[in-house]
Amino acid sequence: MLITFLVGAGLRLTQSTPASWFGPAQATFQVQFGGNPFDPDENDVRVQFTGPSGPPIERLAYFDGAGYKAILVTPIKGLYKAVLYRNGKKMLEEPQEGLLDLTRPLEHGFVHPDPAHKNRFRWDDGTPYYPIGFNLGWQGAGPTMLDQLAKMGQNGINWSRIWSNHWDGKNPWWPQDDPKVPSGELWPKALDKWQGLVDQAERSGVDFQFVLFHHGAFSSKVNPNWPDQPWNAAKGGFLKDAGDFFTDTEAKRRSKMWLRYAVARYGASPSVLAWELFNEVEWVDARYENRWPDIETWHKEMADYIRTIDPYHHMITTSSATERSALYAAMDYYQPHTYPVDLASAVGGAVVPTDKPFFFGEFGPAESNRPAVQSGIRDAIYAALTANHAGSAMYWSWDQVEPLNLYPDFKNASEVIHLSEIAKHPNARQLKLKVETLEAGDLTFSPGAGWNPMEHSTFAIPDDLTPANLSKLPSFFQSMEGGHKDMNAGPITLKVNAKQPGKLSIALAEIAASGAELRIFVNDKLSKTVPFPSQAKDYQPSGAIEVPYPAGSVVLRIENHGADWVRLNSFTLTNAGSQAKAMGTGESDWMIIRLTATSGTANPTGTVTGLSIGDGTYNLTRLDLESGDVSNSTVQVQNFALPSMKLQGKDQVLIFKRKL
Numbered sequence: 001m002l003i004t005f006l007v008g009a010g011l012r013l014t015q016s017t018p019a020s021w022f023g024p025a026q027a028t029f030q031v032q033f034g035g036n037p038f039d040p041d042e043n044d045v046r047v048q049f050t051g052p053s054g055p056p057i058e059r060l061a062y063f064d065g066a067g068y069k070a071i072l073v074t075p076i077k078g079l080y081k082a083v084l085y086r087n088g089k090k091m092l093e094e095p096q097e098g099l100l101d102l103t104r105p106l107e108h109g110f111v112h113p114d115p116a117h118k119n120r121f122r123w124d125d126g127t128p129y130y131p132i133g134f135n136l137g138w139q140g141a142g143p144t145m146l147d148q149l150a151k152m153g154q155n156g157i158n159w160s161r162i163w164s165n166h167w168d169g170k171n172p173w174w175p176q177d178d179p180k181v182p183s184g185e186l187w188p189k190a191l192d193k194w195q196g197l198v199d200q201a202e203r204s205g206v207d208f209q210f211v212l213f214h215h216g217a218f219s220s221k222v223n224p225n226w227p228d229q230p231w232n233a234a235k236g237g238f239l240k241d242a243g244d245f246f247t248d249t250e251a252k253r254r255s256k257m258w259l260r261y262a263v264a265r266y267g268a269s270p271s272v273l274a275w276e277l278f279n280e281v282e283w284v285d286a287r288y289e290n291r292w293p294d295i296e297t298w299h300k301e302m303a304d305y306i307r308t309i310d311p312y313h314h315m316i317t318t319s320s321a322t323e324r325s326a327l328y329a330a331m332d333y334y335q336p337h338t339y340p341v342d343l344a345s346a347v348g349g350a351v352v353p354t355d356k357p358f359f360f361g362e363f364g365p366a367e368s369n370r371p372a373v374q375s376g377i378r379d380a381i382y383a384a385l386t387a388n389h390a391g392s393a394m395y396w397s398w399d400q401v402e403p404l405n406l407y408p409d410f411k412n413a414s415e416v417i418h419l420s421e422i423a424k425h426p427n428a429r430q431l432k433l434k435v436e437t438l439e440a441g442d443l444t445f446s447p448g449a450g451w452n453p454m455e456h457s458t459f460a461i462p463d464d465l466t467p468a469n470l471s472k473l474p475s476f477f478q479s480m481e482g483g484h485k486d487m488n489a490g491p492i493t494l495k496v497n498a499k500q501p502g503k504l505s506i507a508l509a510e511i512a513a514s515g516a517e518l519r520i521f522v523n524d525k526l527s528k529t530v531p532f533p534s535q536a537k538d539y540q541p542s543g544a545i546e547v548p549y550p551a552g553s554v555v556l557r558i559e560n561h562g563a564d565w566v567r568l569n570s571f572t573l574t575n576a577g578s579q580a581k582a583m584g585t586g587e588s589d590w591m592i593i594r595l596t597a598t599s600g601t602a603n604p605t606g607t608v609t610g611l612s613i614g615d616g617t618y619n620l621t622r623l624d625l626e627s628g629d630v631s632n633s634t635v636q637v638q639n640f641a642l643p644s645m646k647l648q649g650k651d652q653v654l655i656f657k658r659k660l
Helices: 146-156 188-204 242-246 249-266 294-309 343-348 368-384 407-420
Strands: 004-006 011-016 021-029 045-050 057-060 068-074 078-088 098-102 111-113 120-121 161-162 207-211 272-279 315-319 429-432 434-437 441-445 458-460 494-497 501-513 516-522 526-532 545-549 552-561 566-577 580-587 588-597 605-609 616-624 630-637 641-646 651-658
Touching: 004 501, 011 207, 011 441, 021 045, 021 078, 021 098, 045 068, 045 242, 057 120, 057 249, 068 078, 146 161, 146 188, 161 272, 188 207, 188 249, 207 434, 242 294, 242 343, 249 272, 249 294, 294 641, 343 368, 368 407, 368 580, 368 588, 368 630, 407 651, 434 580, 494 501, 494 566, 501 516, 526 545, 545 552, 630 641
Parallel strands: 161 207, 207 272, 272 315, 458 494
Antiparallel strands: 004 011, 021 068, 045 057, 045 078, 078 098, 111 120, 429 580, 434 605, 441 566, 494 552, 501 545, 501 566, 516 526, 516 552, 580 588, 588 651, 605 641, 616 630, 616 651
């Protein structure tokens, strides 16, 4: 497998990563030197390993408090002798282990972008890697992170994301209650805590993004930790402004010390999926100071540096909105976050770049009760699968997984990924499925965007209610006359062919403190005006807005003529839709569909059209997302449609494979 990466001043090199690896093995040298043991300017300590063939292999060494260690994973199995070097000079100390045995194969190797399919990942041995999981940012009040990693592995989860933050003792530049750590040195307790997490991730089969920096540490505005940051000049540090982190020479020098140490100590582990340079870098002070070029230059410099020292070429990413193409230029994959009302539309309708893998590293449902969270998790996971992202969308609130008993949903999703073999179908396409049931059902939809300009506002019901369209409908409905009318705050228009009289219900989540006023028109006639007075702060309204409409061709128009925005939760049209909905992805002989009964209906009967698979007999695997039960049968497909069938349960995944 060939990997292209950047080094130095933008020179692009091509490195070959072996298909198989052996190890790891560790060389331990019980020796200490004068000066800062973490600073390569004072102690550039490395180890050369000489094996059965080829030139010596060099690895960075790291200080563990007692001495120096270096870890080797190699493509050539055999016995290796380790020799210690300091600042380019050979040392006389011998390793405690003597000859190192590197004959045990390392399963799969390391994960990289798939060179044959730019939208996917694969291991060095060619095995596809499709991530599914949830975040595990820091230690909370629940189970220990080590216990949670173990349980994640037991439930088929193979991905997580862990932060280097100070409040639970994982930031090596931010000692907690430990004044003995000299300035300019890394905090040993944080480094040891990371070792425990890496070891447990390996035991559990969970690969994680190693988040090296996060926005709060360099923000005075969003989740601000800057007032207490040790590098803050006001706290005796060297940075006068949080925004200077990205340009200050000392800040960059210390950042590289942390990167070097992380690569040296943890980089031999295949459970380190990627080095994530920053969590949500768009919230740092430098962004608000219009210093995006500084942020982007820093990302490139740090990525280039890692690529010069990481012998296993771990992937490098950052998490931010994907609009800044220069930010992601030196990254190996895209990693946005999303917290909309309608997760299925936001995830399934996302505009996905085609030059490298893409998946959502964080999502969260708008509500916190178990039914809403469970529904949101399923919507986001299966929207990502059916939109052919590089991995599942990843739930943020790990502290809710145990209390809300959400593990079964992740276990089911892992089983779907396994049974469907979706990782082997990088060219599948998102399907525009249509479900028609014997009885009509209420149709409910929600905005798929947040605080965004309105890019899509007219919907022919139900055909226009696609993820691509709903992802362009913001939940913040701006006033046509207020301060944000430049965000294309036009009316929302719904065109309905109603077989019988019905009712439009608009559920609102929040009203701006300045107030608002909604006007609802039915066939260009004003039907209802709903004023929302100004209050001391943003507030929640009581009850939904309801407007009746007649049978026939109906145009419903909603306008906001108040002082400010309302935050939309959902729209419901009675008897205007089907009793079930579907999302799917497929190829000519393979397909996945998620079928969901609409709220209040049980086992509706209907047909599904818009399939990708052609006429023939297919093996059909059903997985019930409520019970986890799996069943198998055969089914005939004709004219790209499924025959009339009863939905067995209210939420299920159907996997079709052509019968040989």
